[in-house]
Amino acid sequence: MPGPIQSIERAAAILRLLARGAGRLGVGEIAGALDLAKPTAHGILRTLQGVGFVEQDPATGKYQLGAALVHLGTSYLDANELRSRAINWADALAARTGESVRIGAPIDGSVVVVHHVFRPDYTEQALELGELLPPHATALGKVLLAYDTNLMAAARGATLPSLTRRTIIDRTVLSRALAAVRQAGWAGDTEEYRPGEAGIAAPIRAHGGLVVGAIGISGPVDRLCDTQLRHRTTLVGHVRDAAHAISRDLGAVH
Numbered sequence: 001m002p003g004p005i006q007s008i009e010r011a012a013a014i015l016r017l018l019a020r021g022a023g024r025l026g027v028g029e030i031a032g033a034l035d036l037a038k039p040t041a042h043g044i045l046r047t048l049q050g051v052g053f054v055e056q057d058p059a060t061g062k063y064q065l066g067a068a069l070v071h072l073g074t075s076y077l078d079a080n081e082l083r084s085r086a087i088n089w090a091d092a093l094a095a096r097t098g099e100s101v102r103i104g105a106p107i108d109g110s111v112v113v114v115h116h117v118f119r120p121d122y123t124e125q126a127l128e129l130g131e132l133l134p135p136h137a138t139a140l141g142k143v144l145l146a147y148d149t150n151l152m153a154a155a156r157g158a159t160l161p162s163l164t165r166r167t168i169i170d171r172t173v174l175s176r177a178l179a180a181v182r183q184a185g186w187a188g189d190t191e192e193y194r195p196g197e198a199g200i201a202a203p204i205r206a207h208g209g210l211v212v213g214a215i216g217i218s219g220p221v222d223r224l225c226d227t228q229l230r231h232r233t234t235l236v237g238h239v240r241d242a243a244h245a246i247s248r249d250l251g252a253v254h
Helices: 006-020 027-034 038-050 067-073 079-097 139-147 149-156 171-184 233-249
Strands: 054-056 063-065 100-107 110-117 187-190 197-205 211-220
Touching: 006 027, 006 038, 006 054, 006 063, 027 038, 038 054, 079 100, 079 110, 079 211, 079 233, 100 139, 110 139, 139 149, 139 171, 139 187, 139 197, 139 211, 171 187, 197 233, 211 233
Parallel strands: none
Antiparallel strands: 054 063, 100 110, 100 211, 187 197, 197 211
């Protein structure tokens, strides 16, 4: 069985040293602390700098942890942070479309609603915050299935329950639908979760393009779709615009 790779062990040691240091460190200080030859330490630092894991102060030549490493450690957003970053855009989306808005995040093989904005028509509605949605039967779920490998792996190992006569339960059909989501950048459902209801959703991305959630609208089929049951282009545009705005706030570059 192959043994540990020494250069990776040394790179990890340098990162740990910089993480616990009180300030920037020079090549000599790093080499001395880790009992490395100075050229060896310098070569590792230059490599780490090239991938953004360390940064060099141009004035002093000393090193500190880089932004890419910090983002790597914080790339997973908890539900509270995702909600707080998206809340204003969700309110605006509800006002613009006249439909209810949900923000979803993956959790334990399902999709949890982390934020819900009521349809702004003052009708009686039920709060869906915390509701678990089936990934294969909702627009929010399809977005996350299309981009989240862990959620997709969980779906492969589970049955796809039929919730309505339009629910996709054939895995080949679902795979084609998810490929279309990745190509189009949004997902839709039409009476796949609840009879008479449709949905449109788009991915929310963080640093590096990582999909951390989805935002979408849901409402009656006749309001979200045309007579051919195609999702209305204007509504798709509003949802995608909201997703892009939240993603920009989270540091994603489109």
